[in-house]
Amino acid sequence: MPVPIPRQRAIPAAESGQAQGAFSPGSPSGEATGGPAGAAPAPHAATTPVDSTTNLTLLVIEDDPAGSLSVPEMLDAAGKPIRIRTARNLTEAERLLTDDVHCILLDLALPAPGRAATESDDELTTLKHVLRLAPRHAVLALTASGDAERGAEAVRVGAQDYLFRDELDGRLLSRAIRYAVERKRSDKAERRLTESRLRAQENARLERGLLPTPLLEGSSLRFAARYRPGRSRALLGGDFYDTVRTPDGTVHAMIGDVCGHGPDEAALGVELRIAWRALTFAGLCGDELLSTLQQVLEHERENDEIFATLCTVDIAPDGRRAGLCLAGHPSPLISRPGRPAELLPYENGGPALGLLHGARWPRRQVELGGEWSLMLYTDGLIEGHIGEGKERLGQDGMVDLVRRRLAEGLTGEELLRATVNEVRDLNGGELTDDVAVLLLDRTL
Helix, strand or coil: CCCCCCCCCCCCCCCCCCCCCEECCCCCCCECCCCCCCCCCCCCCCCCCCCCCCCCEEEEECCCCCCCCCEECCECCCCCECEEEEECCHHHHHHHCCCCCCEEEEECCCCCCCCCCCCCCCCCHHHHHHHHHCCCCEEEEEECCCCHHHHHHHHHHCCCEEEEHHHCCHHHHHHHHHHHHHHHHHHHHHHHHHHHHHHHHHHHHHHHHHCCCCECCCCCCEEEEEEECCCCCCCCCCEEEEEEECCCCCEEEEEEEECCCCHHHHHHHHHHHHHHHHHHHCCCCHHHHHHHHHHHHHHHCCCCCCCEEEEEEEECCCCCEEEEEEECCCCCEEEECCEEEEECCCCCCECCECCCCCCCCCCEEEECCCCEEEEEECHHHCCCECCCCCCECHHHHHHHHHHHHHHCCCCHHHHHHHHHHHHHHHHCCCCCCCEEEEEEEECC
């Protein structure tokens, strides 16, 4: 009589190779076709991958003093014998559960540890114990003939399939073993994919939460920003920016770039941004603020080769002048009515943070005028290529590009979007470096 197989999933077509004989367990442990027995336990190790060169190994866990249970000799799809090991109890099974075991055939009549066969407030206690013992192995449940309900319950608990105890057939049993092994592999792959998706969603939520929210309440300045990380499918890179208004009415803006654009650089950029905001609200400005930020960088970086460039601007309450500090960073671009957009003076800037101990960053006073637009950016905006050659856009190319967009009447978010998109198009595709652009506007 054929072995009944649950119909939840289709089973592969029958393979050639009838049973070669019968195997009756004659000792507490053994193998039908050779292979190590009694090796060191590895209950949590991953099972050996199954391929055309691998012999399948079945671990039979049953207690049959009468010797009525016969496990037939079986062949796999390639015609190779399926190796069989037997264990009379769970303690012995744990010893035999080595890396090369692919599937477990468990007799559900086996009593749970410390429990007589007649004591069973939960008929599947033994199965649950085996599932905890071998979470990475395929498990076939062996139940009494006709007891399909108990077999189906075993599958619901975690077994890959069930078989009737007195209807074992070599050919169909070998199919059930391969089916169980492949189903377990499929379940593990699906679980890993689900876990990966959940981690990606969690990381995305975390990265969105780390992006800054400008604090400009009470200011007449308009704010816009554009951010594009260089890492594939990331939301946060090594570039960082922030804008806040302090109680005296001064608007402080900054933009920076940690060398590199991986997750470690992104984390360091977030630390520097948060430190900058805290220090700014504490009243630090200019050289004092940058010196303190350098100390933060030196304590938080992984090695001495990590550095960060930074540009800070503090705009007076009347909006007509600002203090500018550059730490190895490109100078901001300013545009004013009736005048072409140009870069702010960048002479006398200091080195990038983390390069020179005891460095100084002079603060330069800049006249802005009554109406203006100030754009801060990272070098990812200017280091993209132009076409297929090695020529890069550079600051001059960026200034020309922004001038054209301003002549078209673009401002705010539209200006930043068009600028970043054109830089990407000129590069012939996505930029490899992080890009951050911040725009502050004052209109009369």
